[in-house]
Amino acid sequence: MKILVCISKAPDTTSKIAFTDNNSKFDENGVQFIVNPYDEWYALVRALEIKEAGGGNVTILNVGGADNDPIIRKALAIGADDAVRIESSTEDALSVAKQIAEYTKQNTFDMVFCGKETIDYNGSQVAGMVAELLNVPFVSLASKLSLSGNTATIEREIEGGVEVVEVTTPFVISAAKGMAEARIPNMRGIMAARTKPLTVLPAYSSQNATKVKAFTLPPAKSACKFVDASNVEELVSLLHNEAKAI
Amino acid sequence: MSILIYAETNNGTLTKNAIEAANYGGLLASKTGNKAIALVIGASNGLDQLGKYGISKVLHFTNSGTSDFDPQKVTHVVAEAVKSENSTIVIFAHDYSGKSVAPRLSAKLDAGLVSGAIALPNTENGFSVKKAVFSGKAFAEVEILTSTKIISVLPNSVEKVNNQVTAEIVPFNTELPSTQLKVKEIKKESTELSLTEADIVVSAGRGLKGPENWGMIEDLAHALGAATACSRPVADIGWRPHHEHVGQTGLAIRPNLYFAIGISGAIQHLAGVNGSKIIVAINTDAEAPFFKAADYGIIGDAFDVVPKLVEAVKKFKASNN
Ligand SMILES: Cc1cc2nc3c(=O)[nH]c(=O)nc-3n(C[C@H](O)[C@H](O)[C@H](O)COP(=O)(O)OP(=O)(O)OC[C@H]3O[C@@H](n4cnc5c(N)ncnc54)[C@H](O)[C@@H]3O)c2cc1C
Ligand SMILES: Nc1ncnc2c1ncn2[C@@H]1O[C@H](COP(=O)(O)O)[C@@H](O)[C@H]1O
Numbered sequence: 001m002k003i004l005v006c007i008s009k010a011p012d013t014t015s016k017i018a019f020t021d022n023n024s025k026f027d028e029n030g031v032q033f034i035v036n037p038y039d040e041w042y043a044l045v046r047a048l049e050i051k052e053a054g055g056g057n058v059t060i061l062n063v064g065g066a067d068n069d070p071i072i073r074k075a076l077a078i079g080a081d082d083a084v085r086i087e088s089s090t091e092d093a094l095s096v097a098k099q100i101a102e103y104t105k106q107n108t109f110d111m112v113f114c115g116k117e118t119i120d121y122n123g124s125q126v127a128g129m130v131a132e133l134l135n136v137p138f139v140s141l142a143s144k145l146s147l148s149g150n151t152a153t154i155e156r157e158i159e160g161g162v163e164v165v166e167v168t169t170p171f172v173i174s175a176a177k178g179m180a181e182a183r184i185p186n187m188r189g190i191m192a193a194r195t196k197p198l199t200v201l202p203a204y205s206s207q208n209a210t211k212v213k214a215f216t217l218p219p220a221k222s223a224c225k226f227v228d229a230s231n232v233e234e235l236v237s238l239l240h241n242e243a244k245a246i
Numbered sequence: 247m248s249i250l251i252y253a254e255t256n257n258g259t260l261t262k263n264a265i266e267a268a269n270y271g272g273l274l275a276s277k278t279g280n281k282a283i284a285l286v287i288g289a290s291n292g293l294d295q296l297g298k299y300g301i302s303k304v305l306h307f308t309n310s311g312t313s314d315f316d317p318q319k320v321t322h323v324v325a326e327a328v329k330s331e332n333s334t335i336v337i338f339a340h341d342y343s344g345k346s347v348a349p350r351l352s353a354k355l356d357a358g359l360v361s362g363a364i365a366l367p368n369t370e371n372g373f374s375v376k377k378a379v380f381s382g383k384a385f386a387e388v389e390i391l392t393s394t395k396i397i398s399v400l401p402n403s404v405e406k407v408n409n410q411v412t413a414e415i416v417p418f419n420t421e422l423p424s425t426q427l428k429v430k431e432i433k434k435e436s437t438e439l440s441l442t443e444a445d446i447v448v449s450a451g452r453g454l455k456g457p458e459n460w461g462m463i464e465d466l467a468h469a470l471g472a473a474t475a476c477s478r479p480v481a482d483i484g485w486r487p488h489h490e491h492v493g494q495t496g497l498a499i500r501p502n503l504y505f506a507i508g509i510s511g512a513i514q515h516l517a518g519v520n521g522s523k524i525i526v527a528i529n530t531d532a533e534a535p536f537f538k539a540a541d542y543g544i545i546g547d548a549f550d551v552v553p554k555l556v557e558a559v560k561k562f563k564a565s566n567n
Contacts, residue, residue: 013494013514017383037495093359094352101353119494119517121379121386123361124340128317128349137427138317140346153430157489158342159256159263160440163315164431171426174345177495178488209358213374213387218520224527224537229546232555235526236562238542245503245524246446246470246562 001056001147001169003047004109005080006100006126007039009064009071010119019215026120026215035071038115038175040078045180046145047113048079054147057081059109063088063099069198076193077185083198091121092208097129102204104134110150110169116141116176124174131172139165143178248281249274250333251301252324254343255290262401262443263339265299269406270399271337272300274366276409280335285327285418287320297413299406305331305418317346318425325354326420328394340398341442348398357394364403367395381494381517401442402500403521441490444473446503449492449519451477453508453529453548457485462552463507469559475499477509493518508548511536528552 011017011031018027034040047058060075060083062068072083086099104112112134114127124140131138143162144155150169155162157176185193227235239246251271253264260268268284275282283303284296293304305327324347328336336351338344340362352359360375364385367375374389375397390396441447448467454460460474467474474490481491492499494514500521507528509515516539519525527540530547537543544551 011380013381013517017380019384041495093349094356097349097353119381122377122381122498124345125349125352125359125361128346129353131318132321132350132353137425138346138350139427140317141342156342158315158432159261159442161432161434163429164433166428166430167426177491207391209352209356209390209392210360211389211391213372213389215379216385216387218383218385221539222541224540224543226543226545229544229551232544232551232558233561235542235544235555236558239503239524239526240562240566243503243524243541246559 001050001054001111002109003050003056003058004061004104004112005039005044005047005058005075006061006112006114006130007044007071007075008036008062008115008118009033009068010036013037013119017217023214023216024212033071035074036115036118038117040075041182042175042177042179043113043115044075044078044080045183046175049180050147059084061086061100061103063090063096065089072198073193074185076196076198077189078183079189080196082196085198085200086203087200088203090206090208091212092210093123093125094129094209095206097126097133098206099204100126100130101133103201104130108170111152112170112172114172114174116174127172127174134170134172137167137171139167139171139173141176142173143176145173145179248283248331248333249278249335249337250324250328250331251282251284251337252320252344252347253284253286253296254339255286255288258289259291260286260293260295261339263341266401266404266406267337267339267399268296268301269299270363270366270397270404272409273404273407274335274337275300277366278369283331283333285324287323293415294413297411298408300409300411301413302411304413304415306415307418307420309419309422315343315429316425316427317350318427319422320347321350321354322423323420324351327418328355334394336394336396338396338398340400344398348396352396355394355396356392357396358390358392359396359398360388360390361398362400363397364400366404367397378521381498382520383517400500400521402502439473441473441475441492441497442499444501446470446472447475447499447501447522448472448505448507449475449477449509450480450507450548451509452479459549460486462556465556466505466552466559469556469563477515506536506540507552509536510534511539
């Protein structure tokens with residue numbers, strides 16, 4: 001199986017969120033970047049498990065600038081075979097998807113694995129767009145995947161439950177919790193990652209369909225109102241009369 | 247020109263999220279002087295209720311072959327409806343179905359998509375839509391630059407407004423493409439309230455010490471008509487099922503009322519629940535970070551507070567009915 005795993009860069013989950021350039025850009029000052037957790041923990045690790053069980057190749061794809069190379073090396077250290085970075089600074093999901101789809105048309109894969117969403121823009125868009133551009137099935141929010149020949153049985157999260165679907169390769173998924181357990185790269189993996197191929201390609205031409213105009217921070221929360229532990233009736237009455245929540 | 251709303255059904259009725267998407271589309275139609283048209287796939291009751299939210303026409307697609315939810319087929323039907331109704335704006339709910347179909351449609355129509363909108367678009371200077379980013383820690387105003395625009399609306403984020411018109415229901419037909427996906431089985435987590443749709447959620451964390459202590463959490467949830475949730479370690483150690491895990495790496499929810507019981511309030515947990523309208527934290531530790539995010543707090547032992555709270559809620563419900 002040839003598997004393409006699309007990874008994006010995300011600020012560490014504990015990062016302080018601030019903006020610069022008149023609130024139009026995320027302030028990267030002092031921010032630690034990681035592989036987007038869904039891409040690393042679920043998409044990549046499941047792809048590696050499939051390769052370990054049945055052979056094949058796992059390629060990492062990232063659309064971004066050279067500052068993404070450290071997270072690409074991290075994915076190689078966890079066990080991917082090779083990596084491609086398409087040089088682009090776009091933050092528009094449709095443009096990113098077009099880059100991924102163009103690359104995939106020229107280098108065929110049996111499966112394309114993405115994460116459920118990026119934890120910065122929370123789009124949940126790229127994977128479905130890639131599937132449509134390739135005209136193949138898309139299984140969103142996949143939480144389990146098993147393979148038998150070219151047929152995959154996949155569980156996906158739906159409102160209040162799970163749906164089991166069957167698709168044949170090629171297809172695209174977005175991976176959610178349940179697919180696999182996170183792996184920590186070992187010393188050998190980290191050493192090997194240094195010499196694994198990372199090819200940089202120029203971007204295919206595309207136009208942005210969306211653009212962030214401005215960011216804002218939520219208004220400061222007013223202080224918590226404390227109720228005495230011996231007076232839970234007061235909490236119920238506040239929730240009813242003041243908060244109008246019950 | 248028109249605004250098309252994809253309104254999903256489940257078991258022959260419109261979903262709560264579908265009604266919210268219709269409400270959003272209806273309000274946007276009044277704001278922009280457009281006609282709001284809903285597209286419904288599969289047999290469904292109560293379609294005329296869409297009129298209440300400003301939907302003047304309902305396209306009803308009931309061909310065979312659509313009983314299973316296949317995003318590729320649904321995308322095709324929505325795209326055909328966009329064409330036949332000359333729609334320039336398409337609205338989805340940002341739920342499991344919207345997350346499958348809206349991106350596909352965006353690529354198919356080469357139309358910019360803003361997912362997870364929390365307010366009506368700003369149409370004064372261009373066309374931009376507000377959404378939560380960085381897992382609820384900030385908001386972004388995203389401009390859509392293409393002529394056709396797609397928006398998926400975050401559940402429980404836009405107030406429903408009564409905007410009564412008469413909804414004309416017309417059959418809609420189109421040939422379906424053949425696709426590769428087969429639905430084998432649908433497993434619903436019993437009939438309990440779905441976590442993402444619940445108005446009230448009672449959630450507990452490692453402070454509860456063990457799975458045997460969740461009885462009082464379930465009692466409180468029952469008394470309130472709430473769904474139950476938990477923090478990540480609780481799901482990871484197997485005290486509670488994985489589908490209850492909320493937070494950055496679990497479900498993101500926005501109920502009207504969220505109870506956090508014995509949960510410290512780590513930033514990754516808050517990322518999944520900070521869209522809740524009202525937060526109540528119950529924790530033994532006065533310094534627990536959750537109190538900074540909460541509207542109401544009780545510093546106390548859950549084993550003492552929660553059973554008393556269950557009784558107080560029961561009493562309140564009895565006297566209010
Ligand atoms: C990348 C990443 C992603 C993550 N994603 C998530 C996520 O999606 N969701 C999530 O929840 N976590 C997530 N986490 C983990 C998160 O950082 C915290 O570790 C976790 O939320 C803590 O769970 P907890 O509050 O239940 O447990 P603890 O931190 O152990 O807190 C227990 C709390 O209970 C209180 N307590 C103890 N006894 C009692 C009592 N008798 N009565 C009342 N209160 C009591 C304590 O004072 C304490 O505040 C993530 C972490 C990382 C690094
Ligand atoms: N710049 C990128 N390069 C490669 N893959 C990406 C990029 N952005 C997003 N993806 C993939 O698409 C998924 C969903 O992203 P999003 O639609 O932005 O939430 C991510 O989890 C990644 O797998």
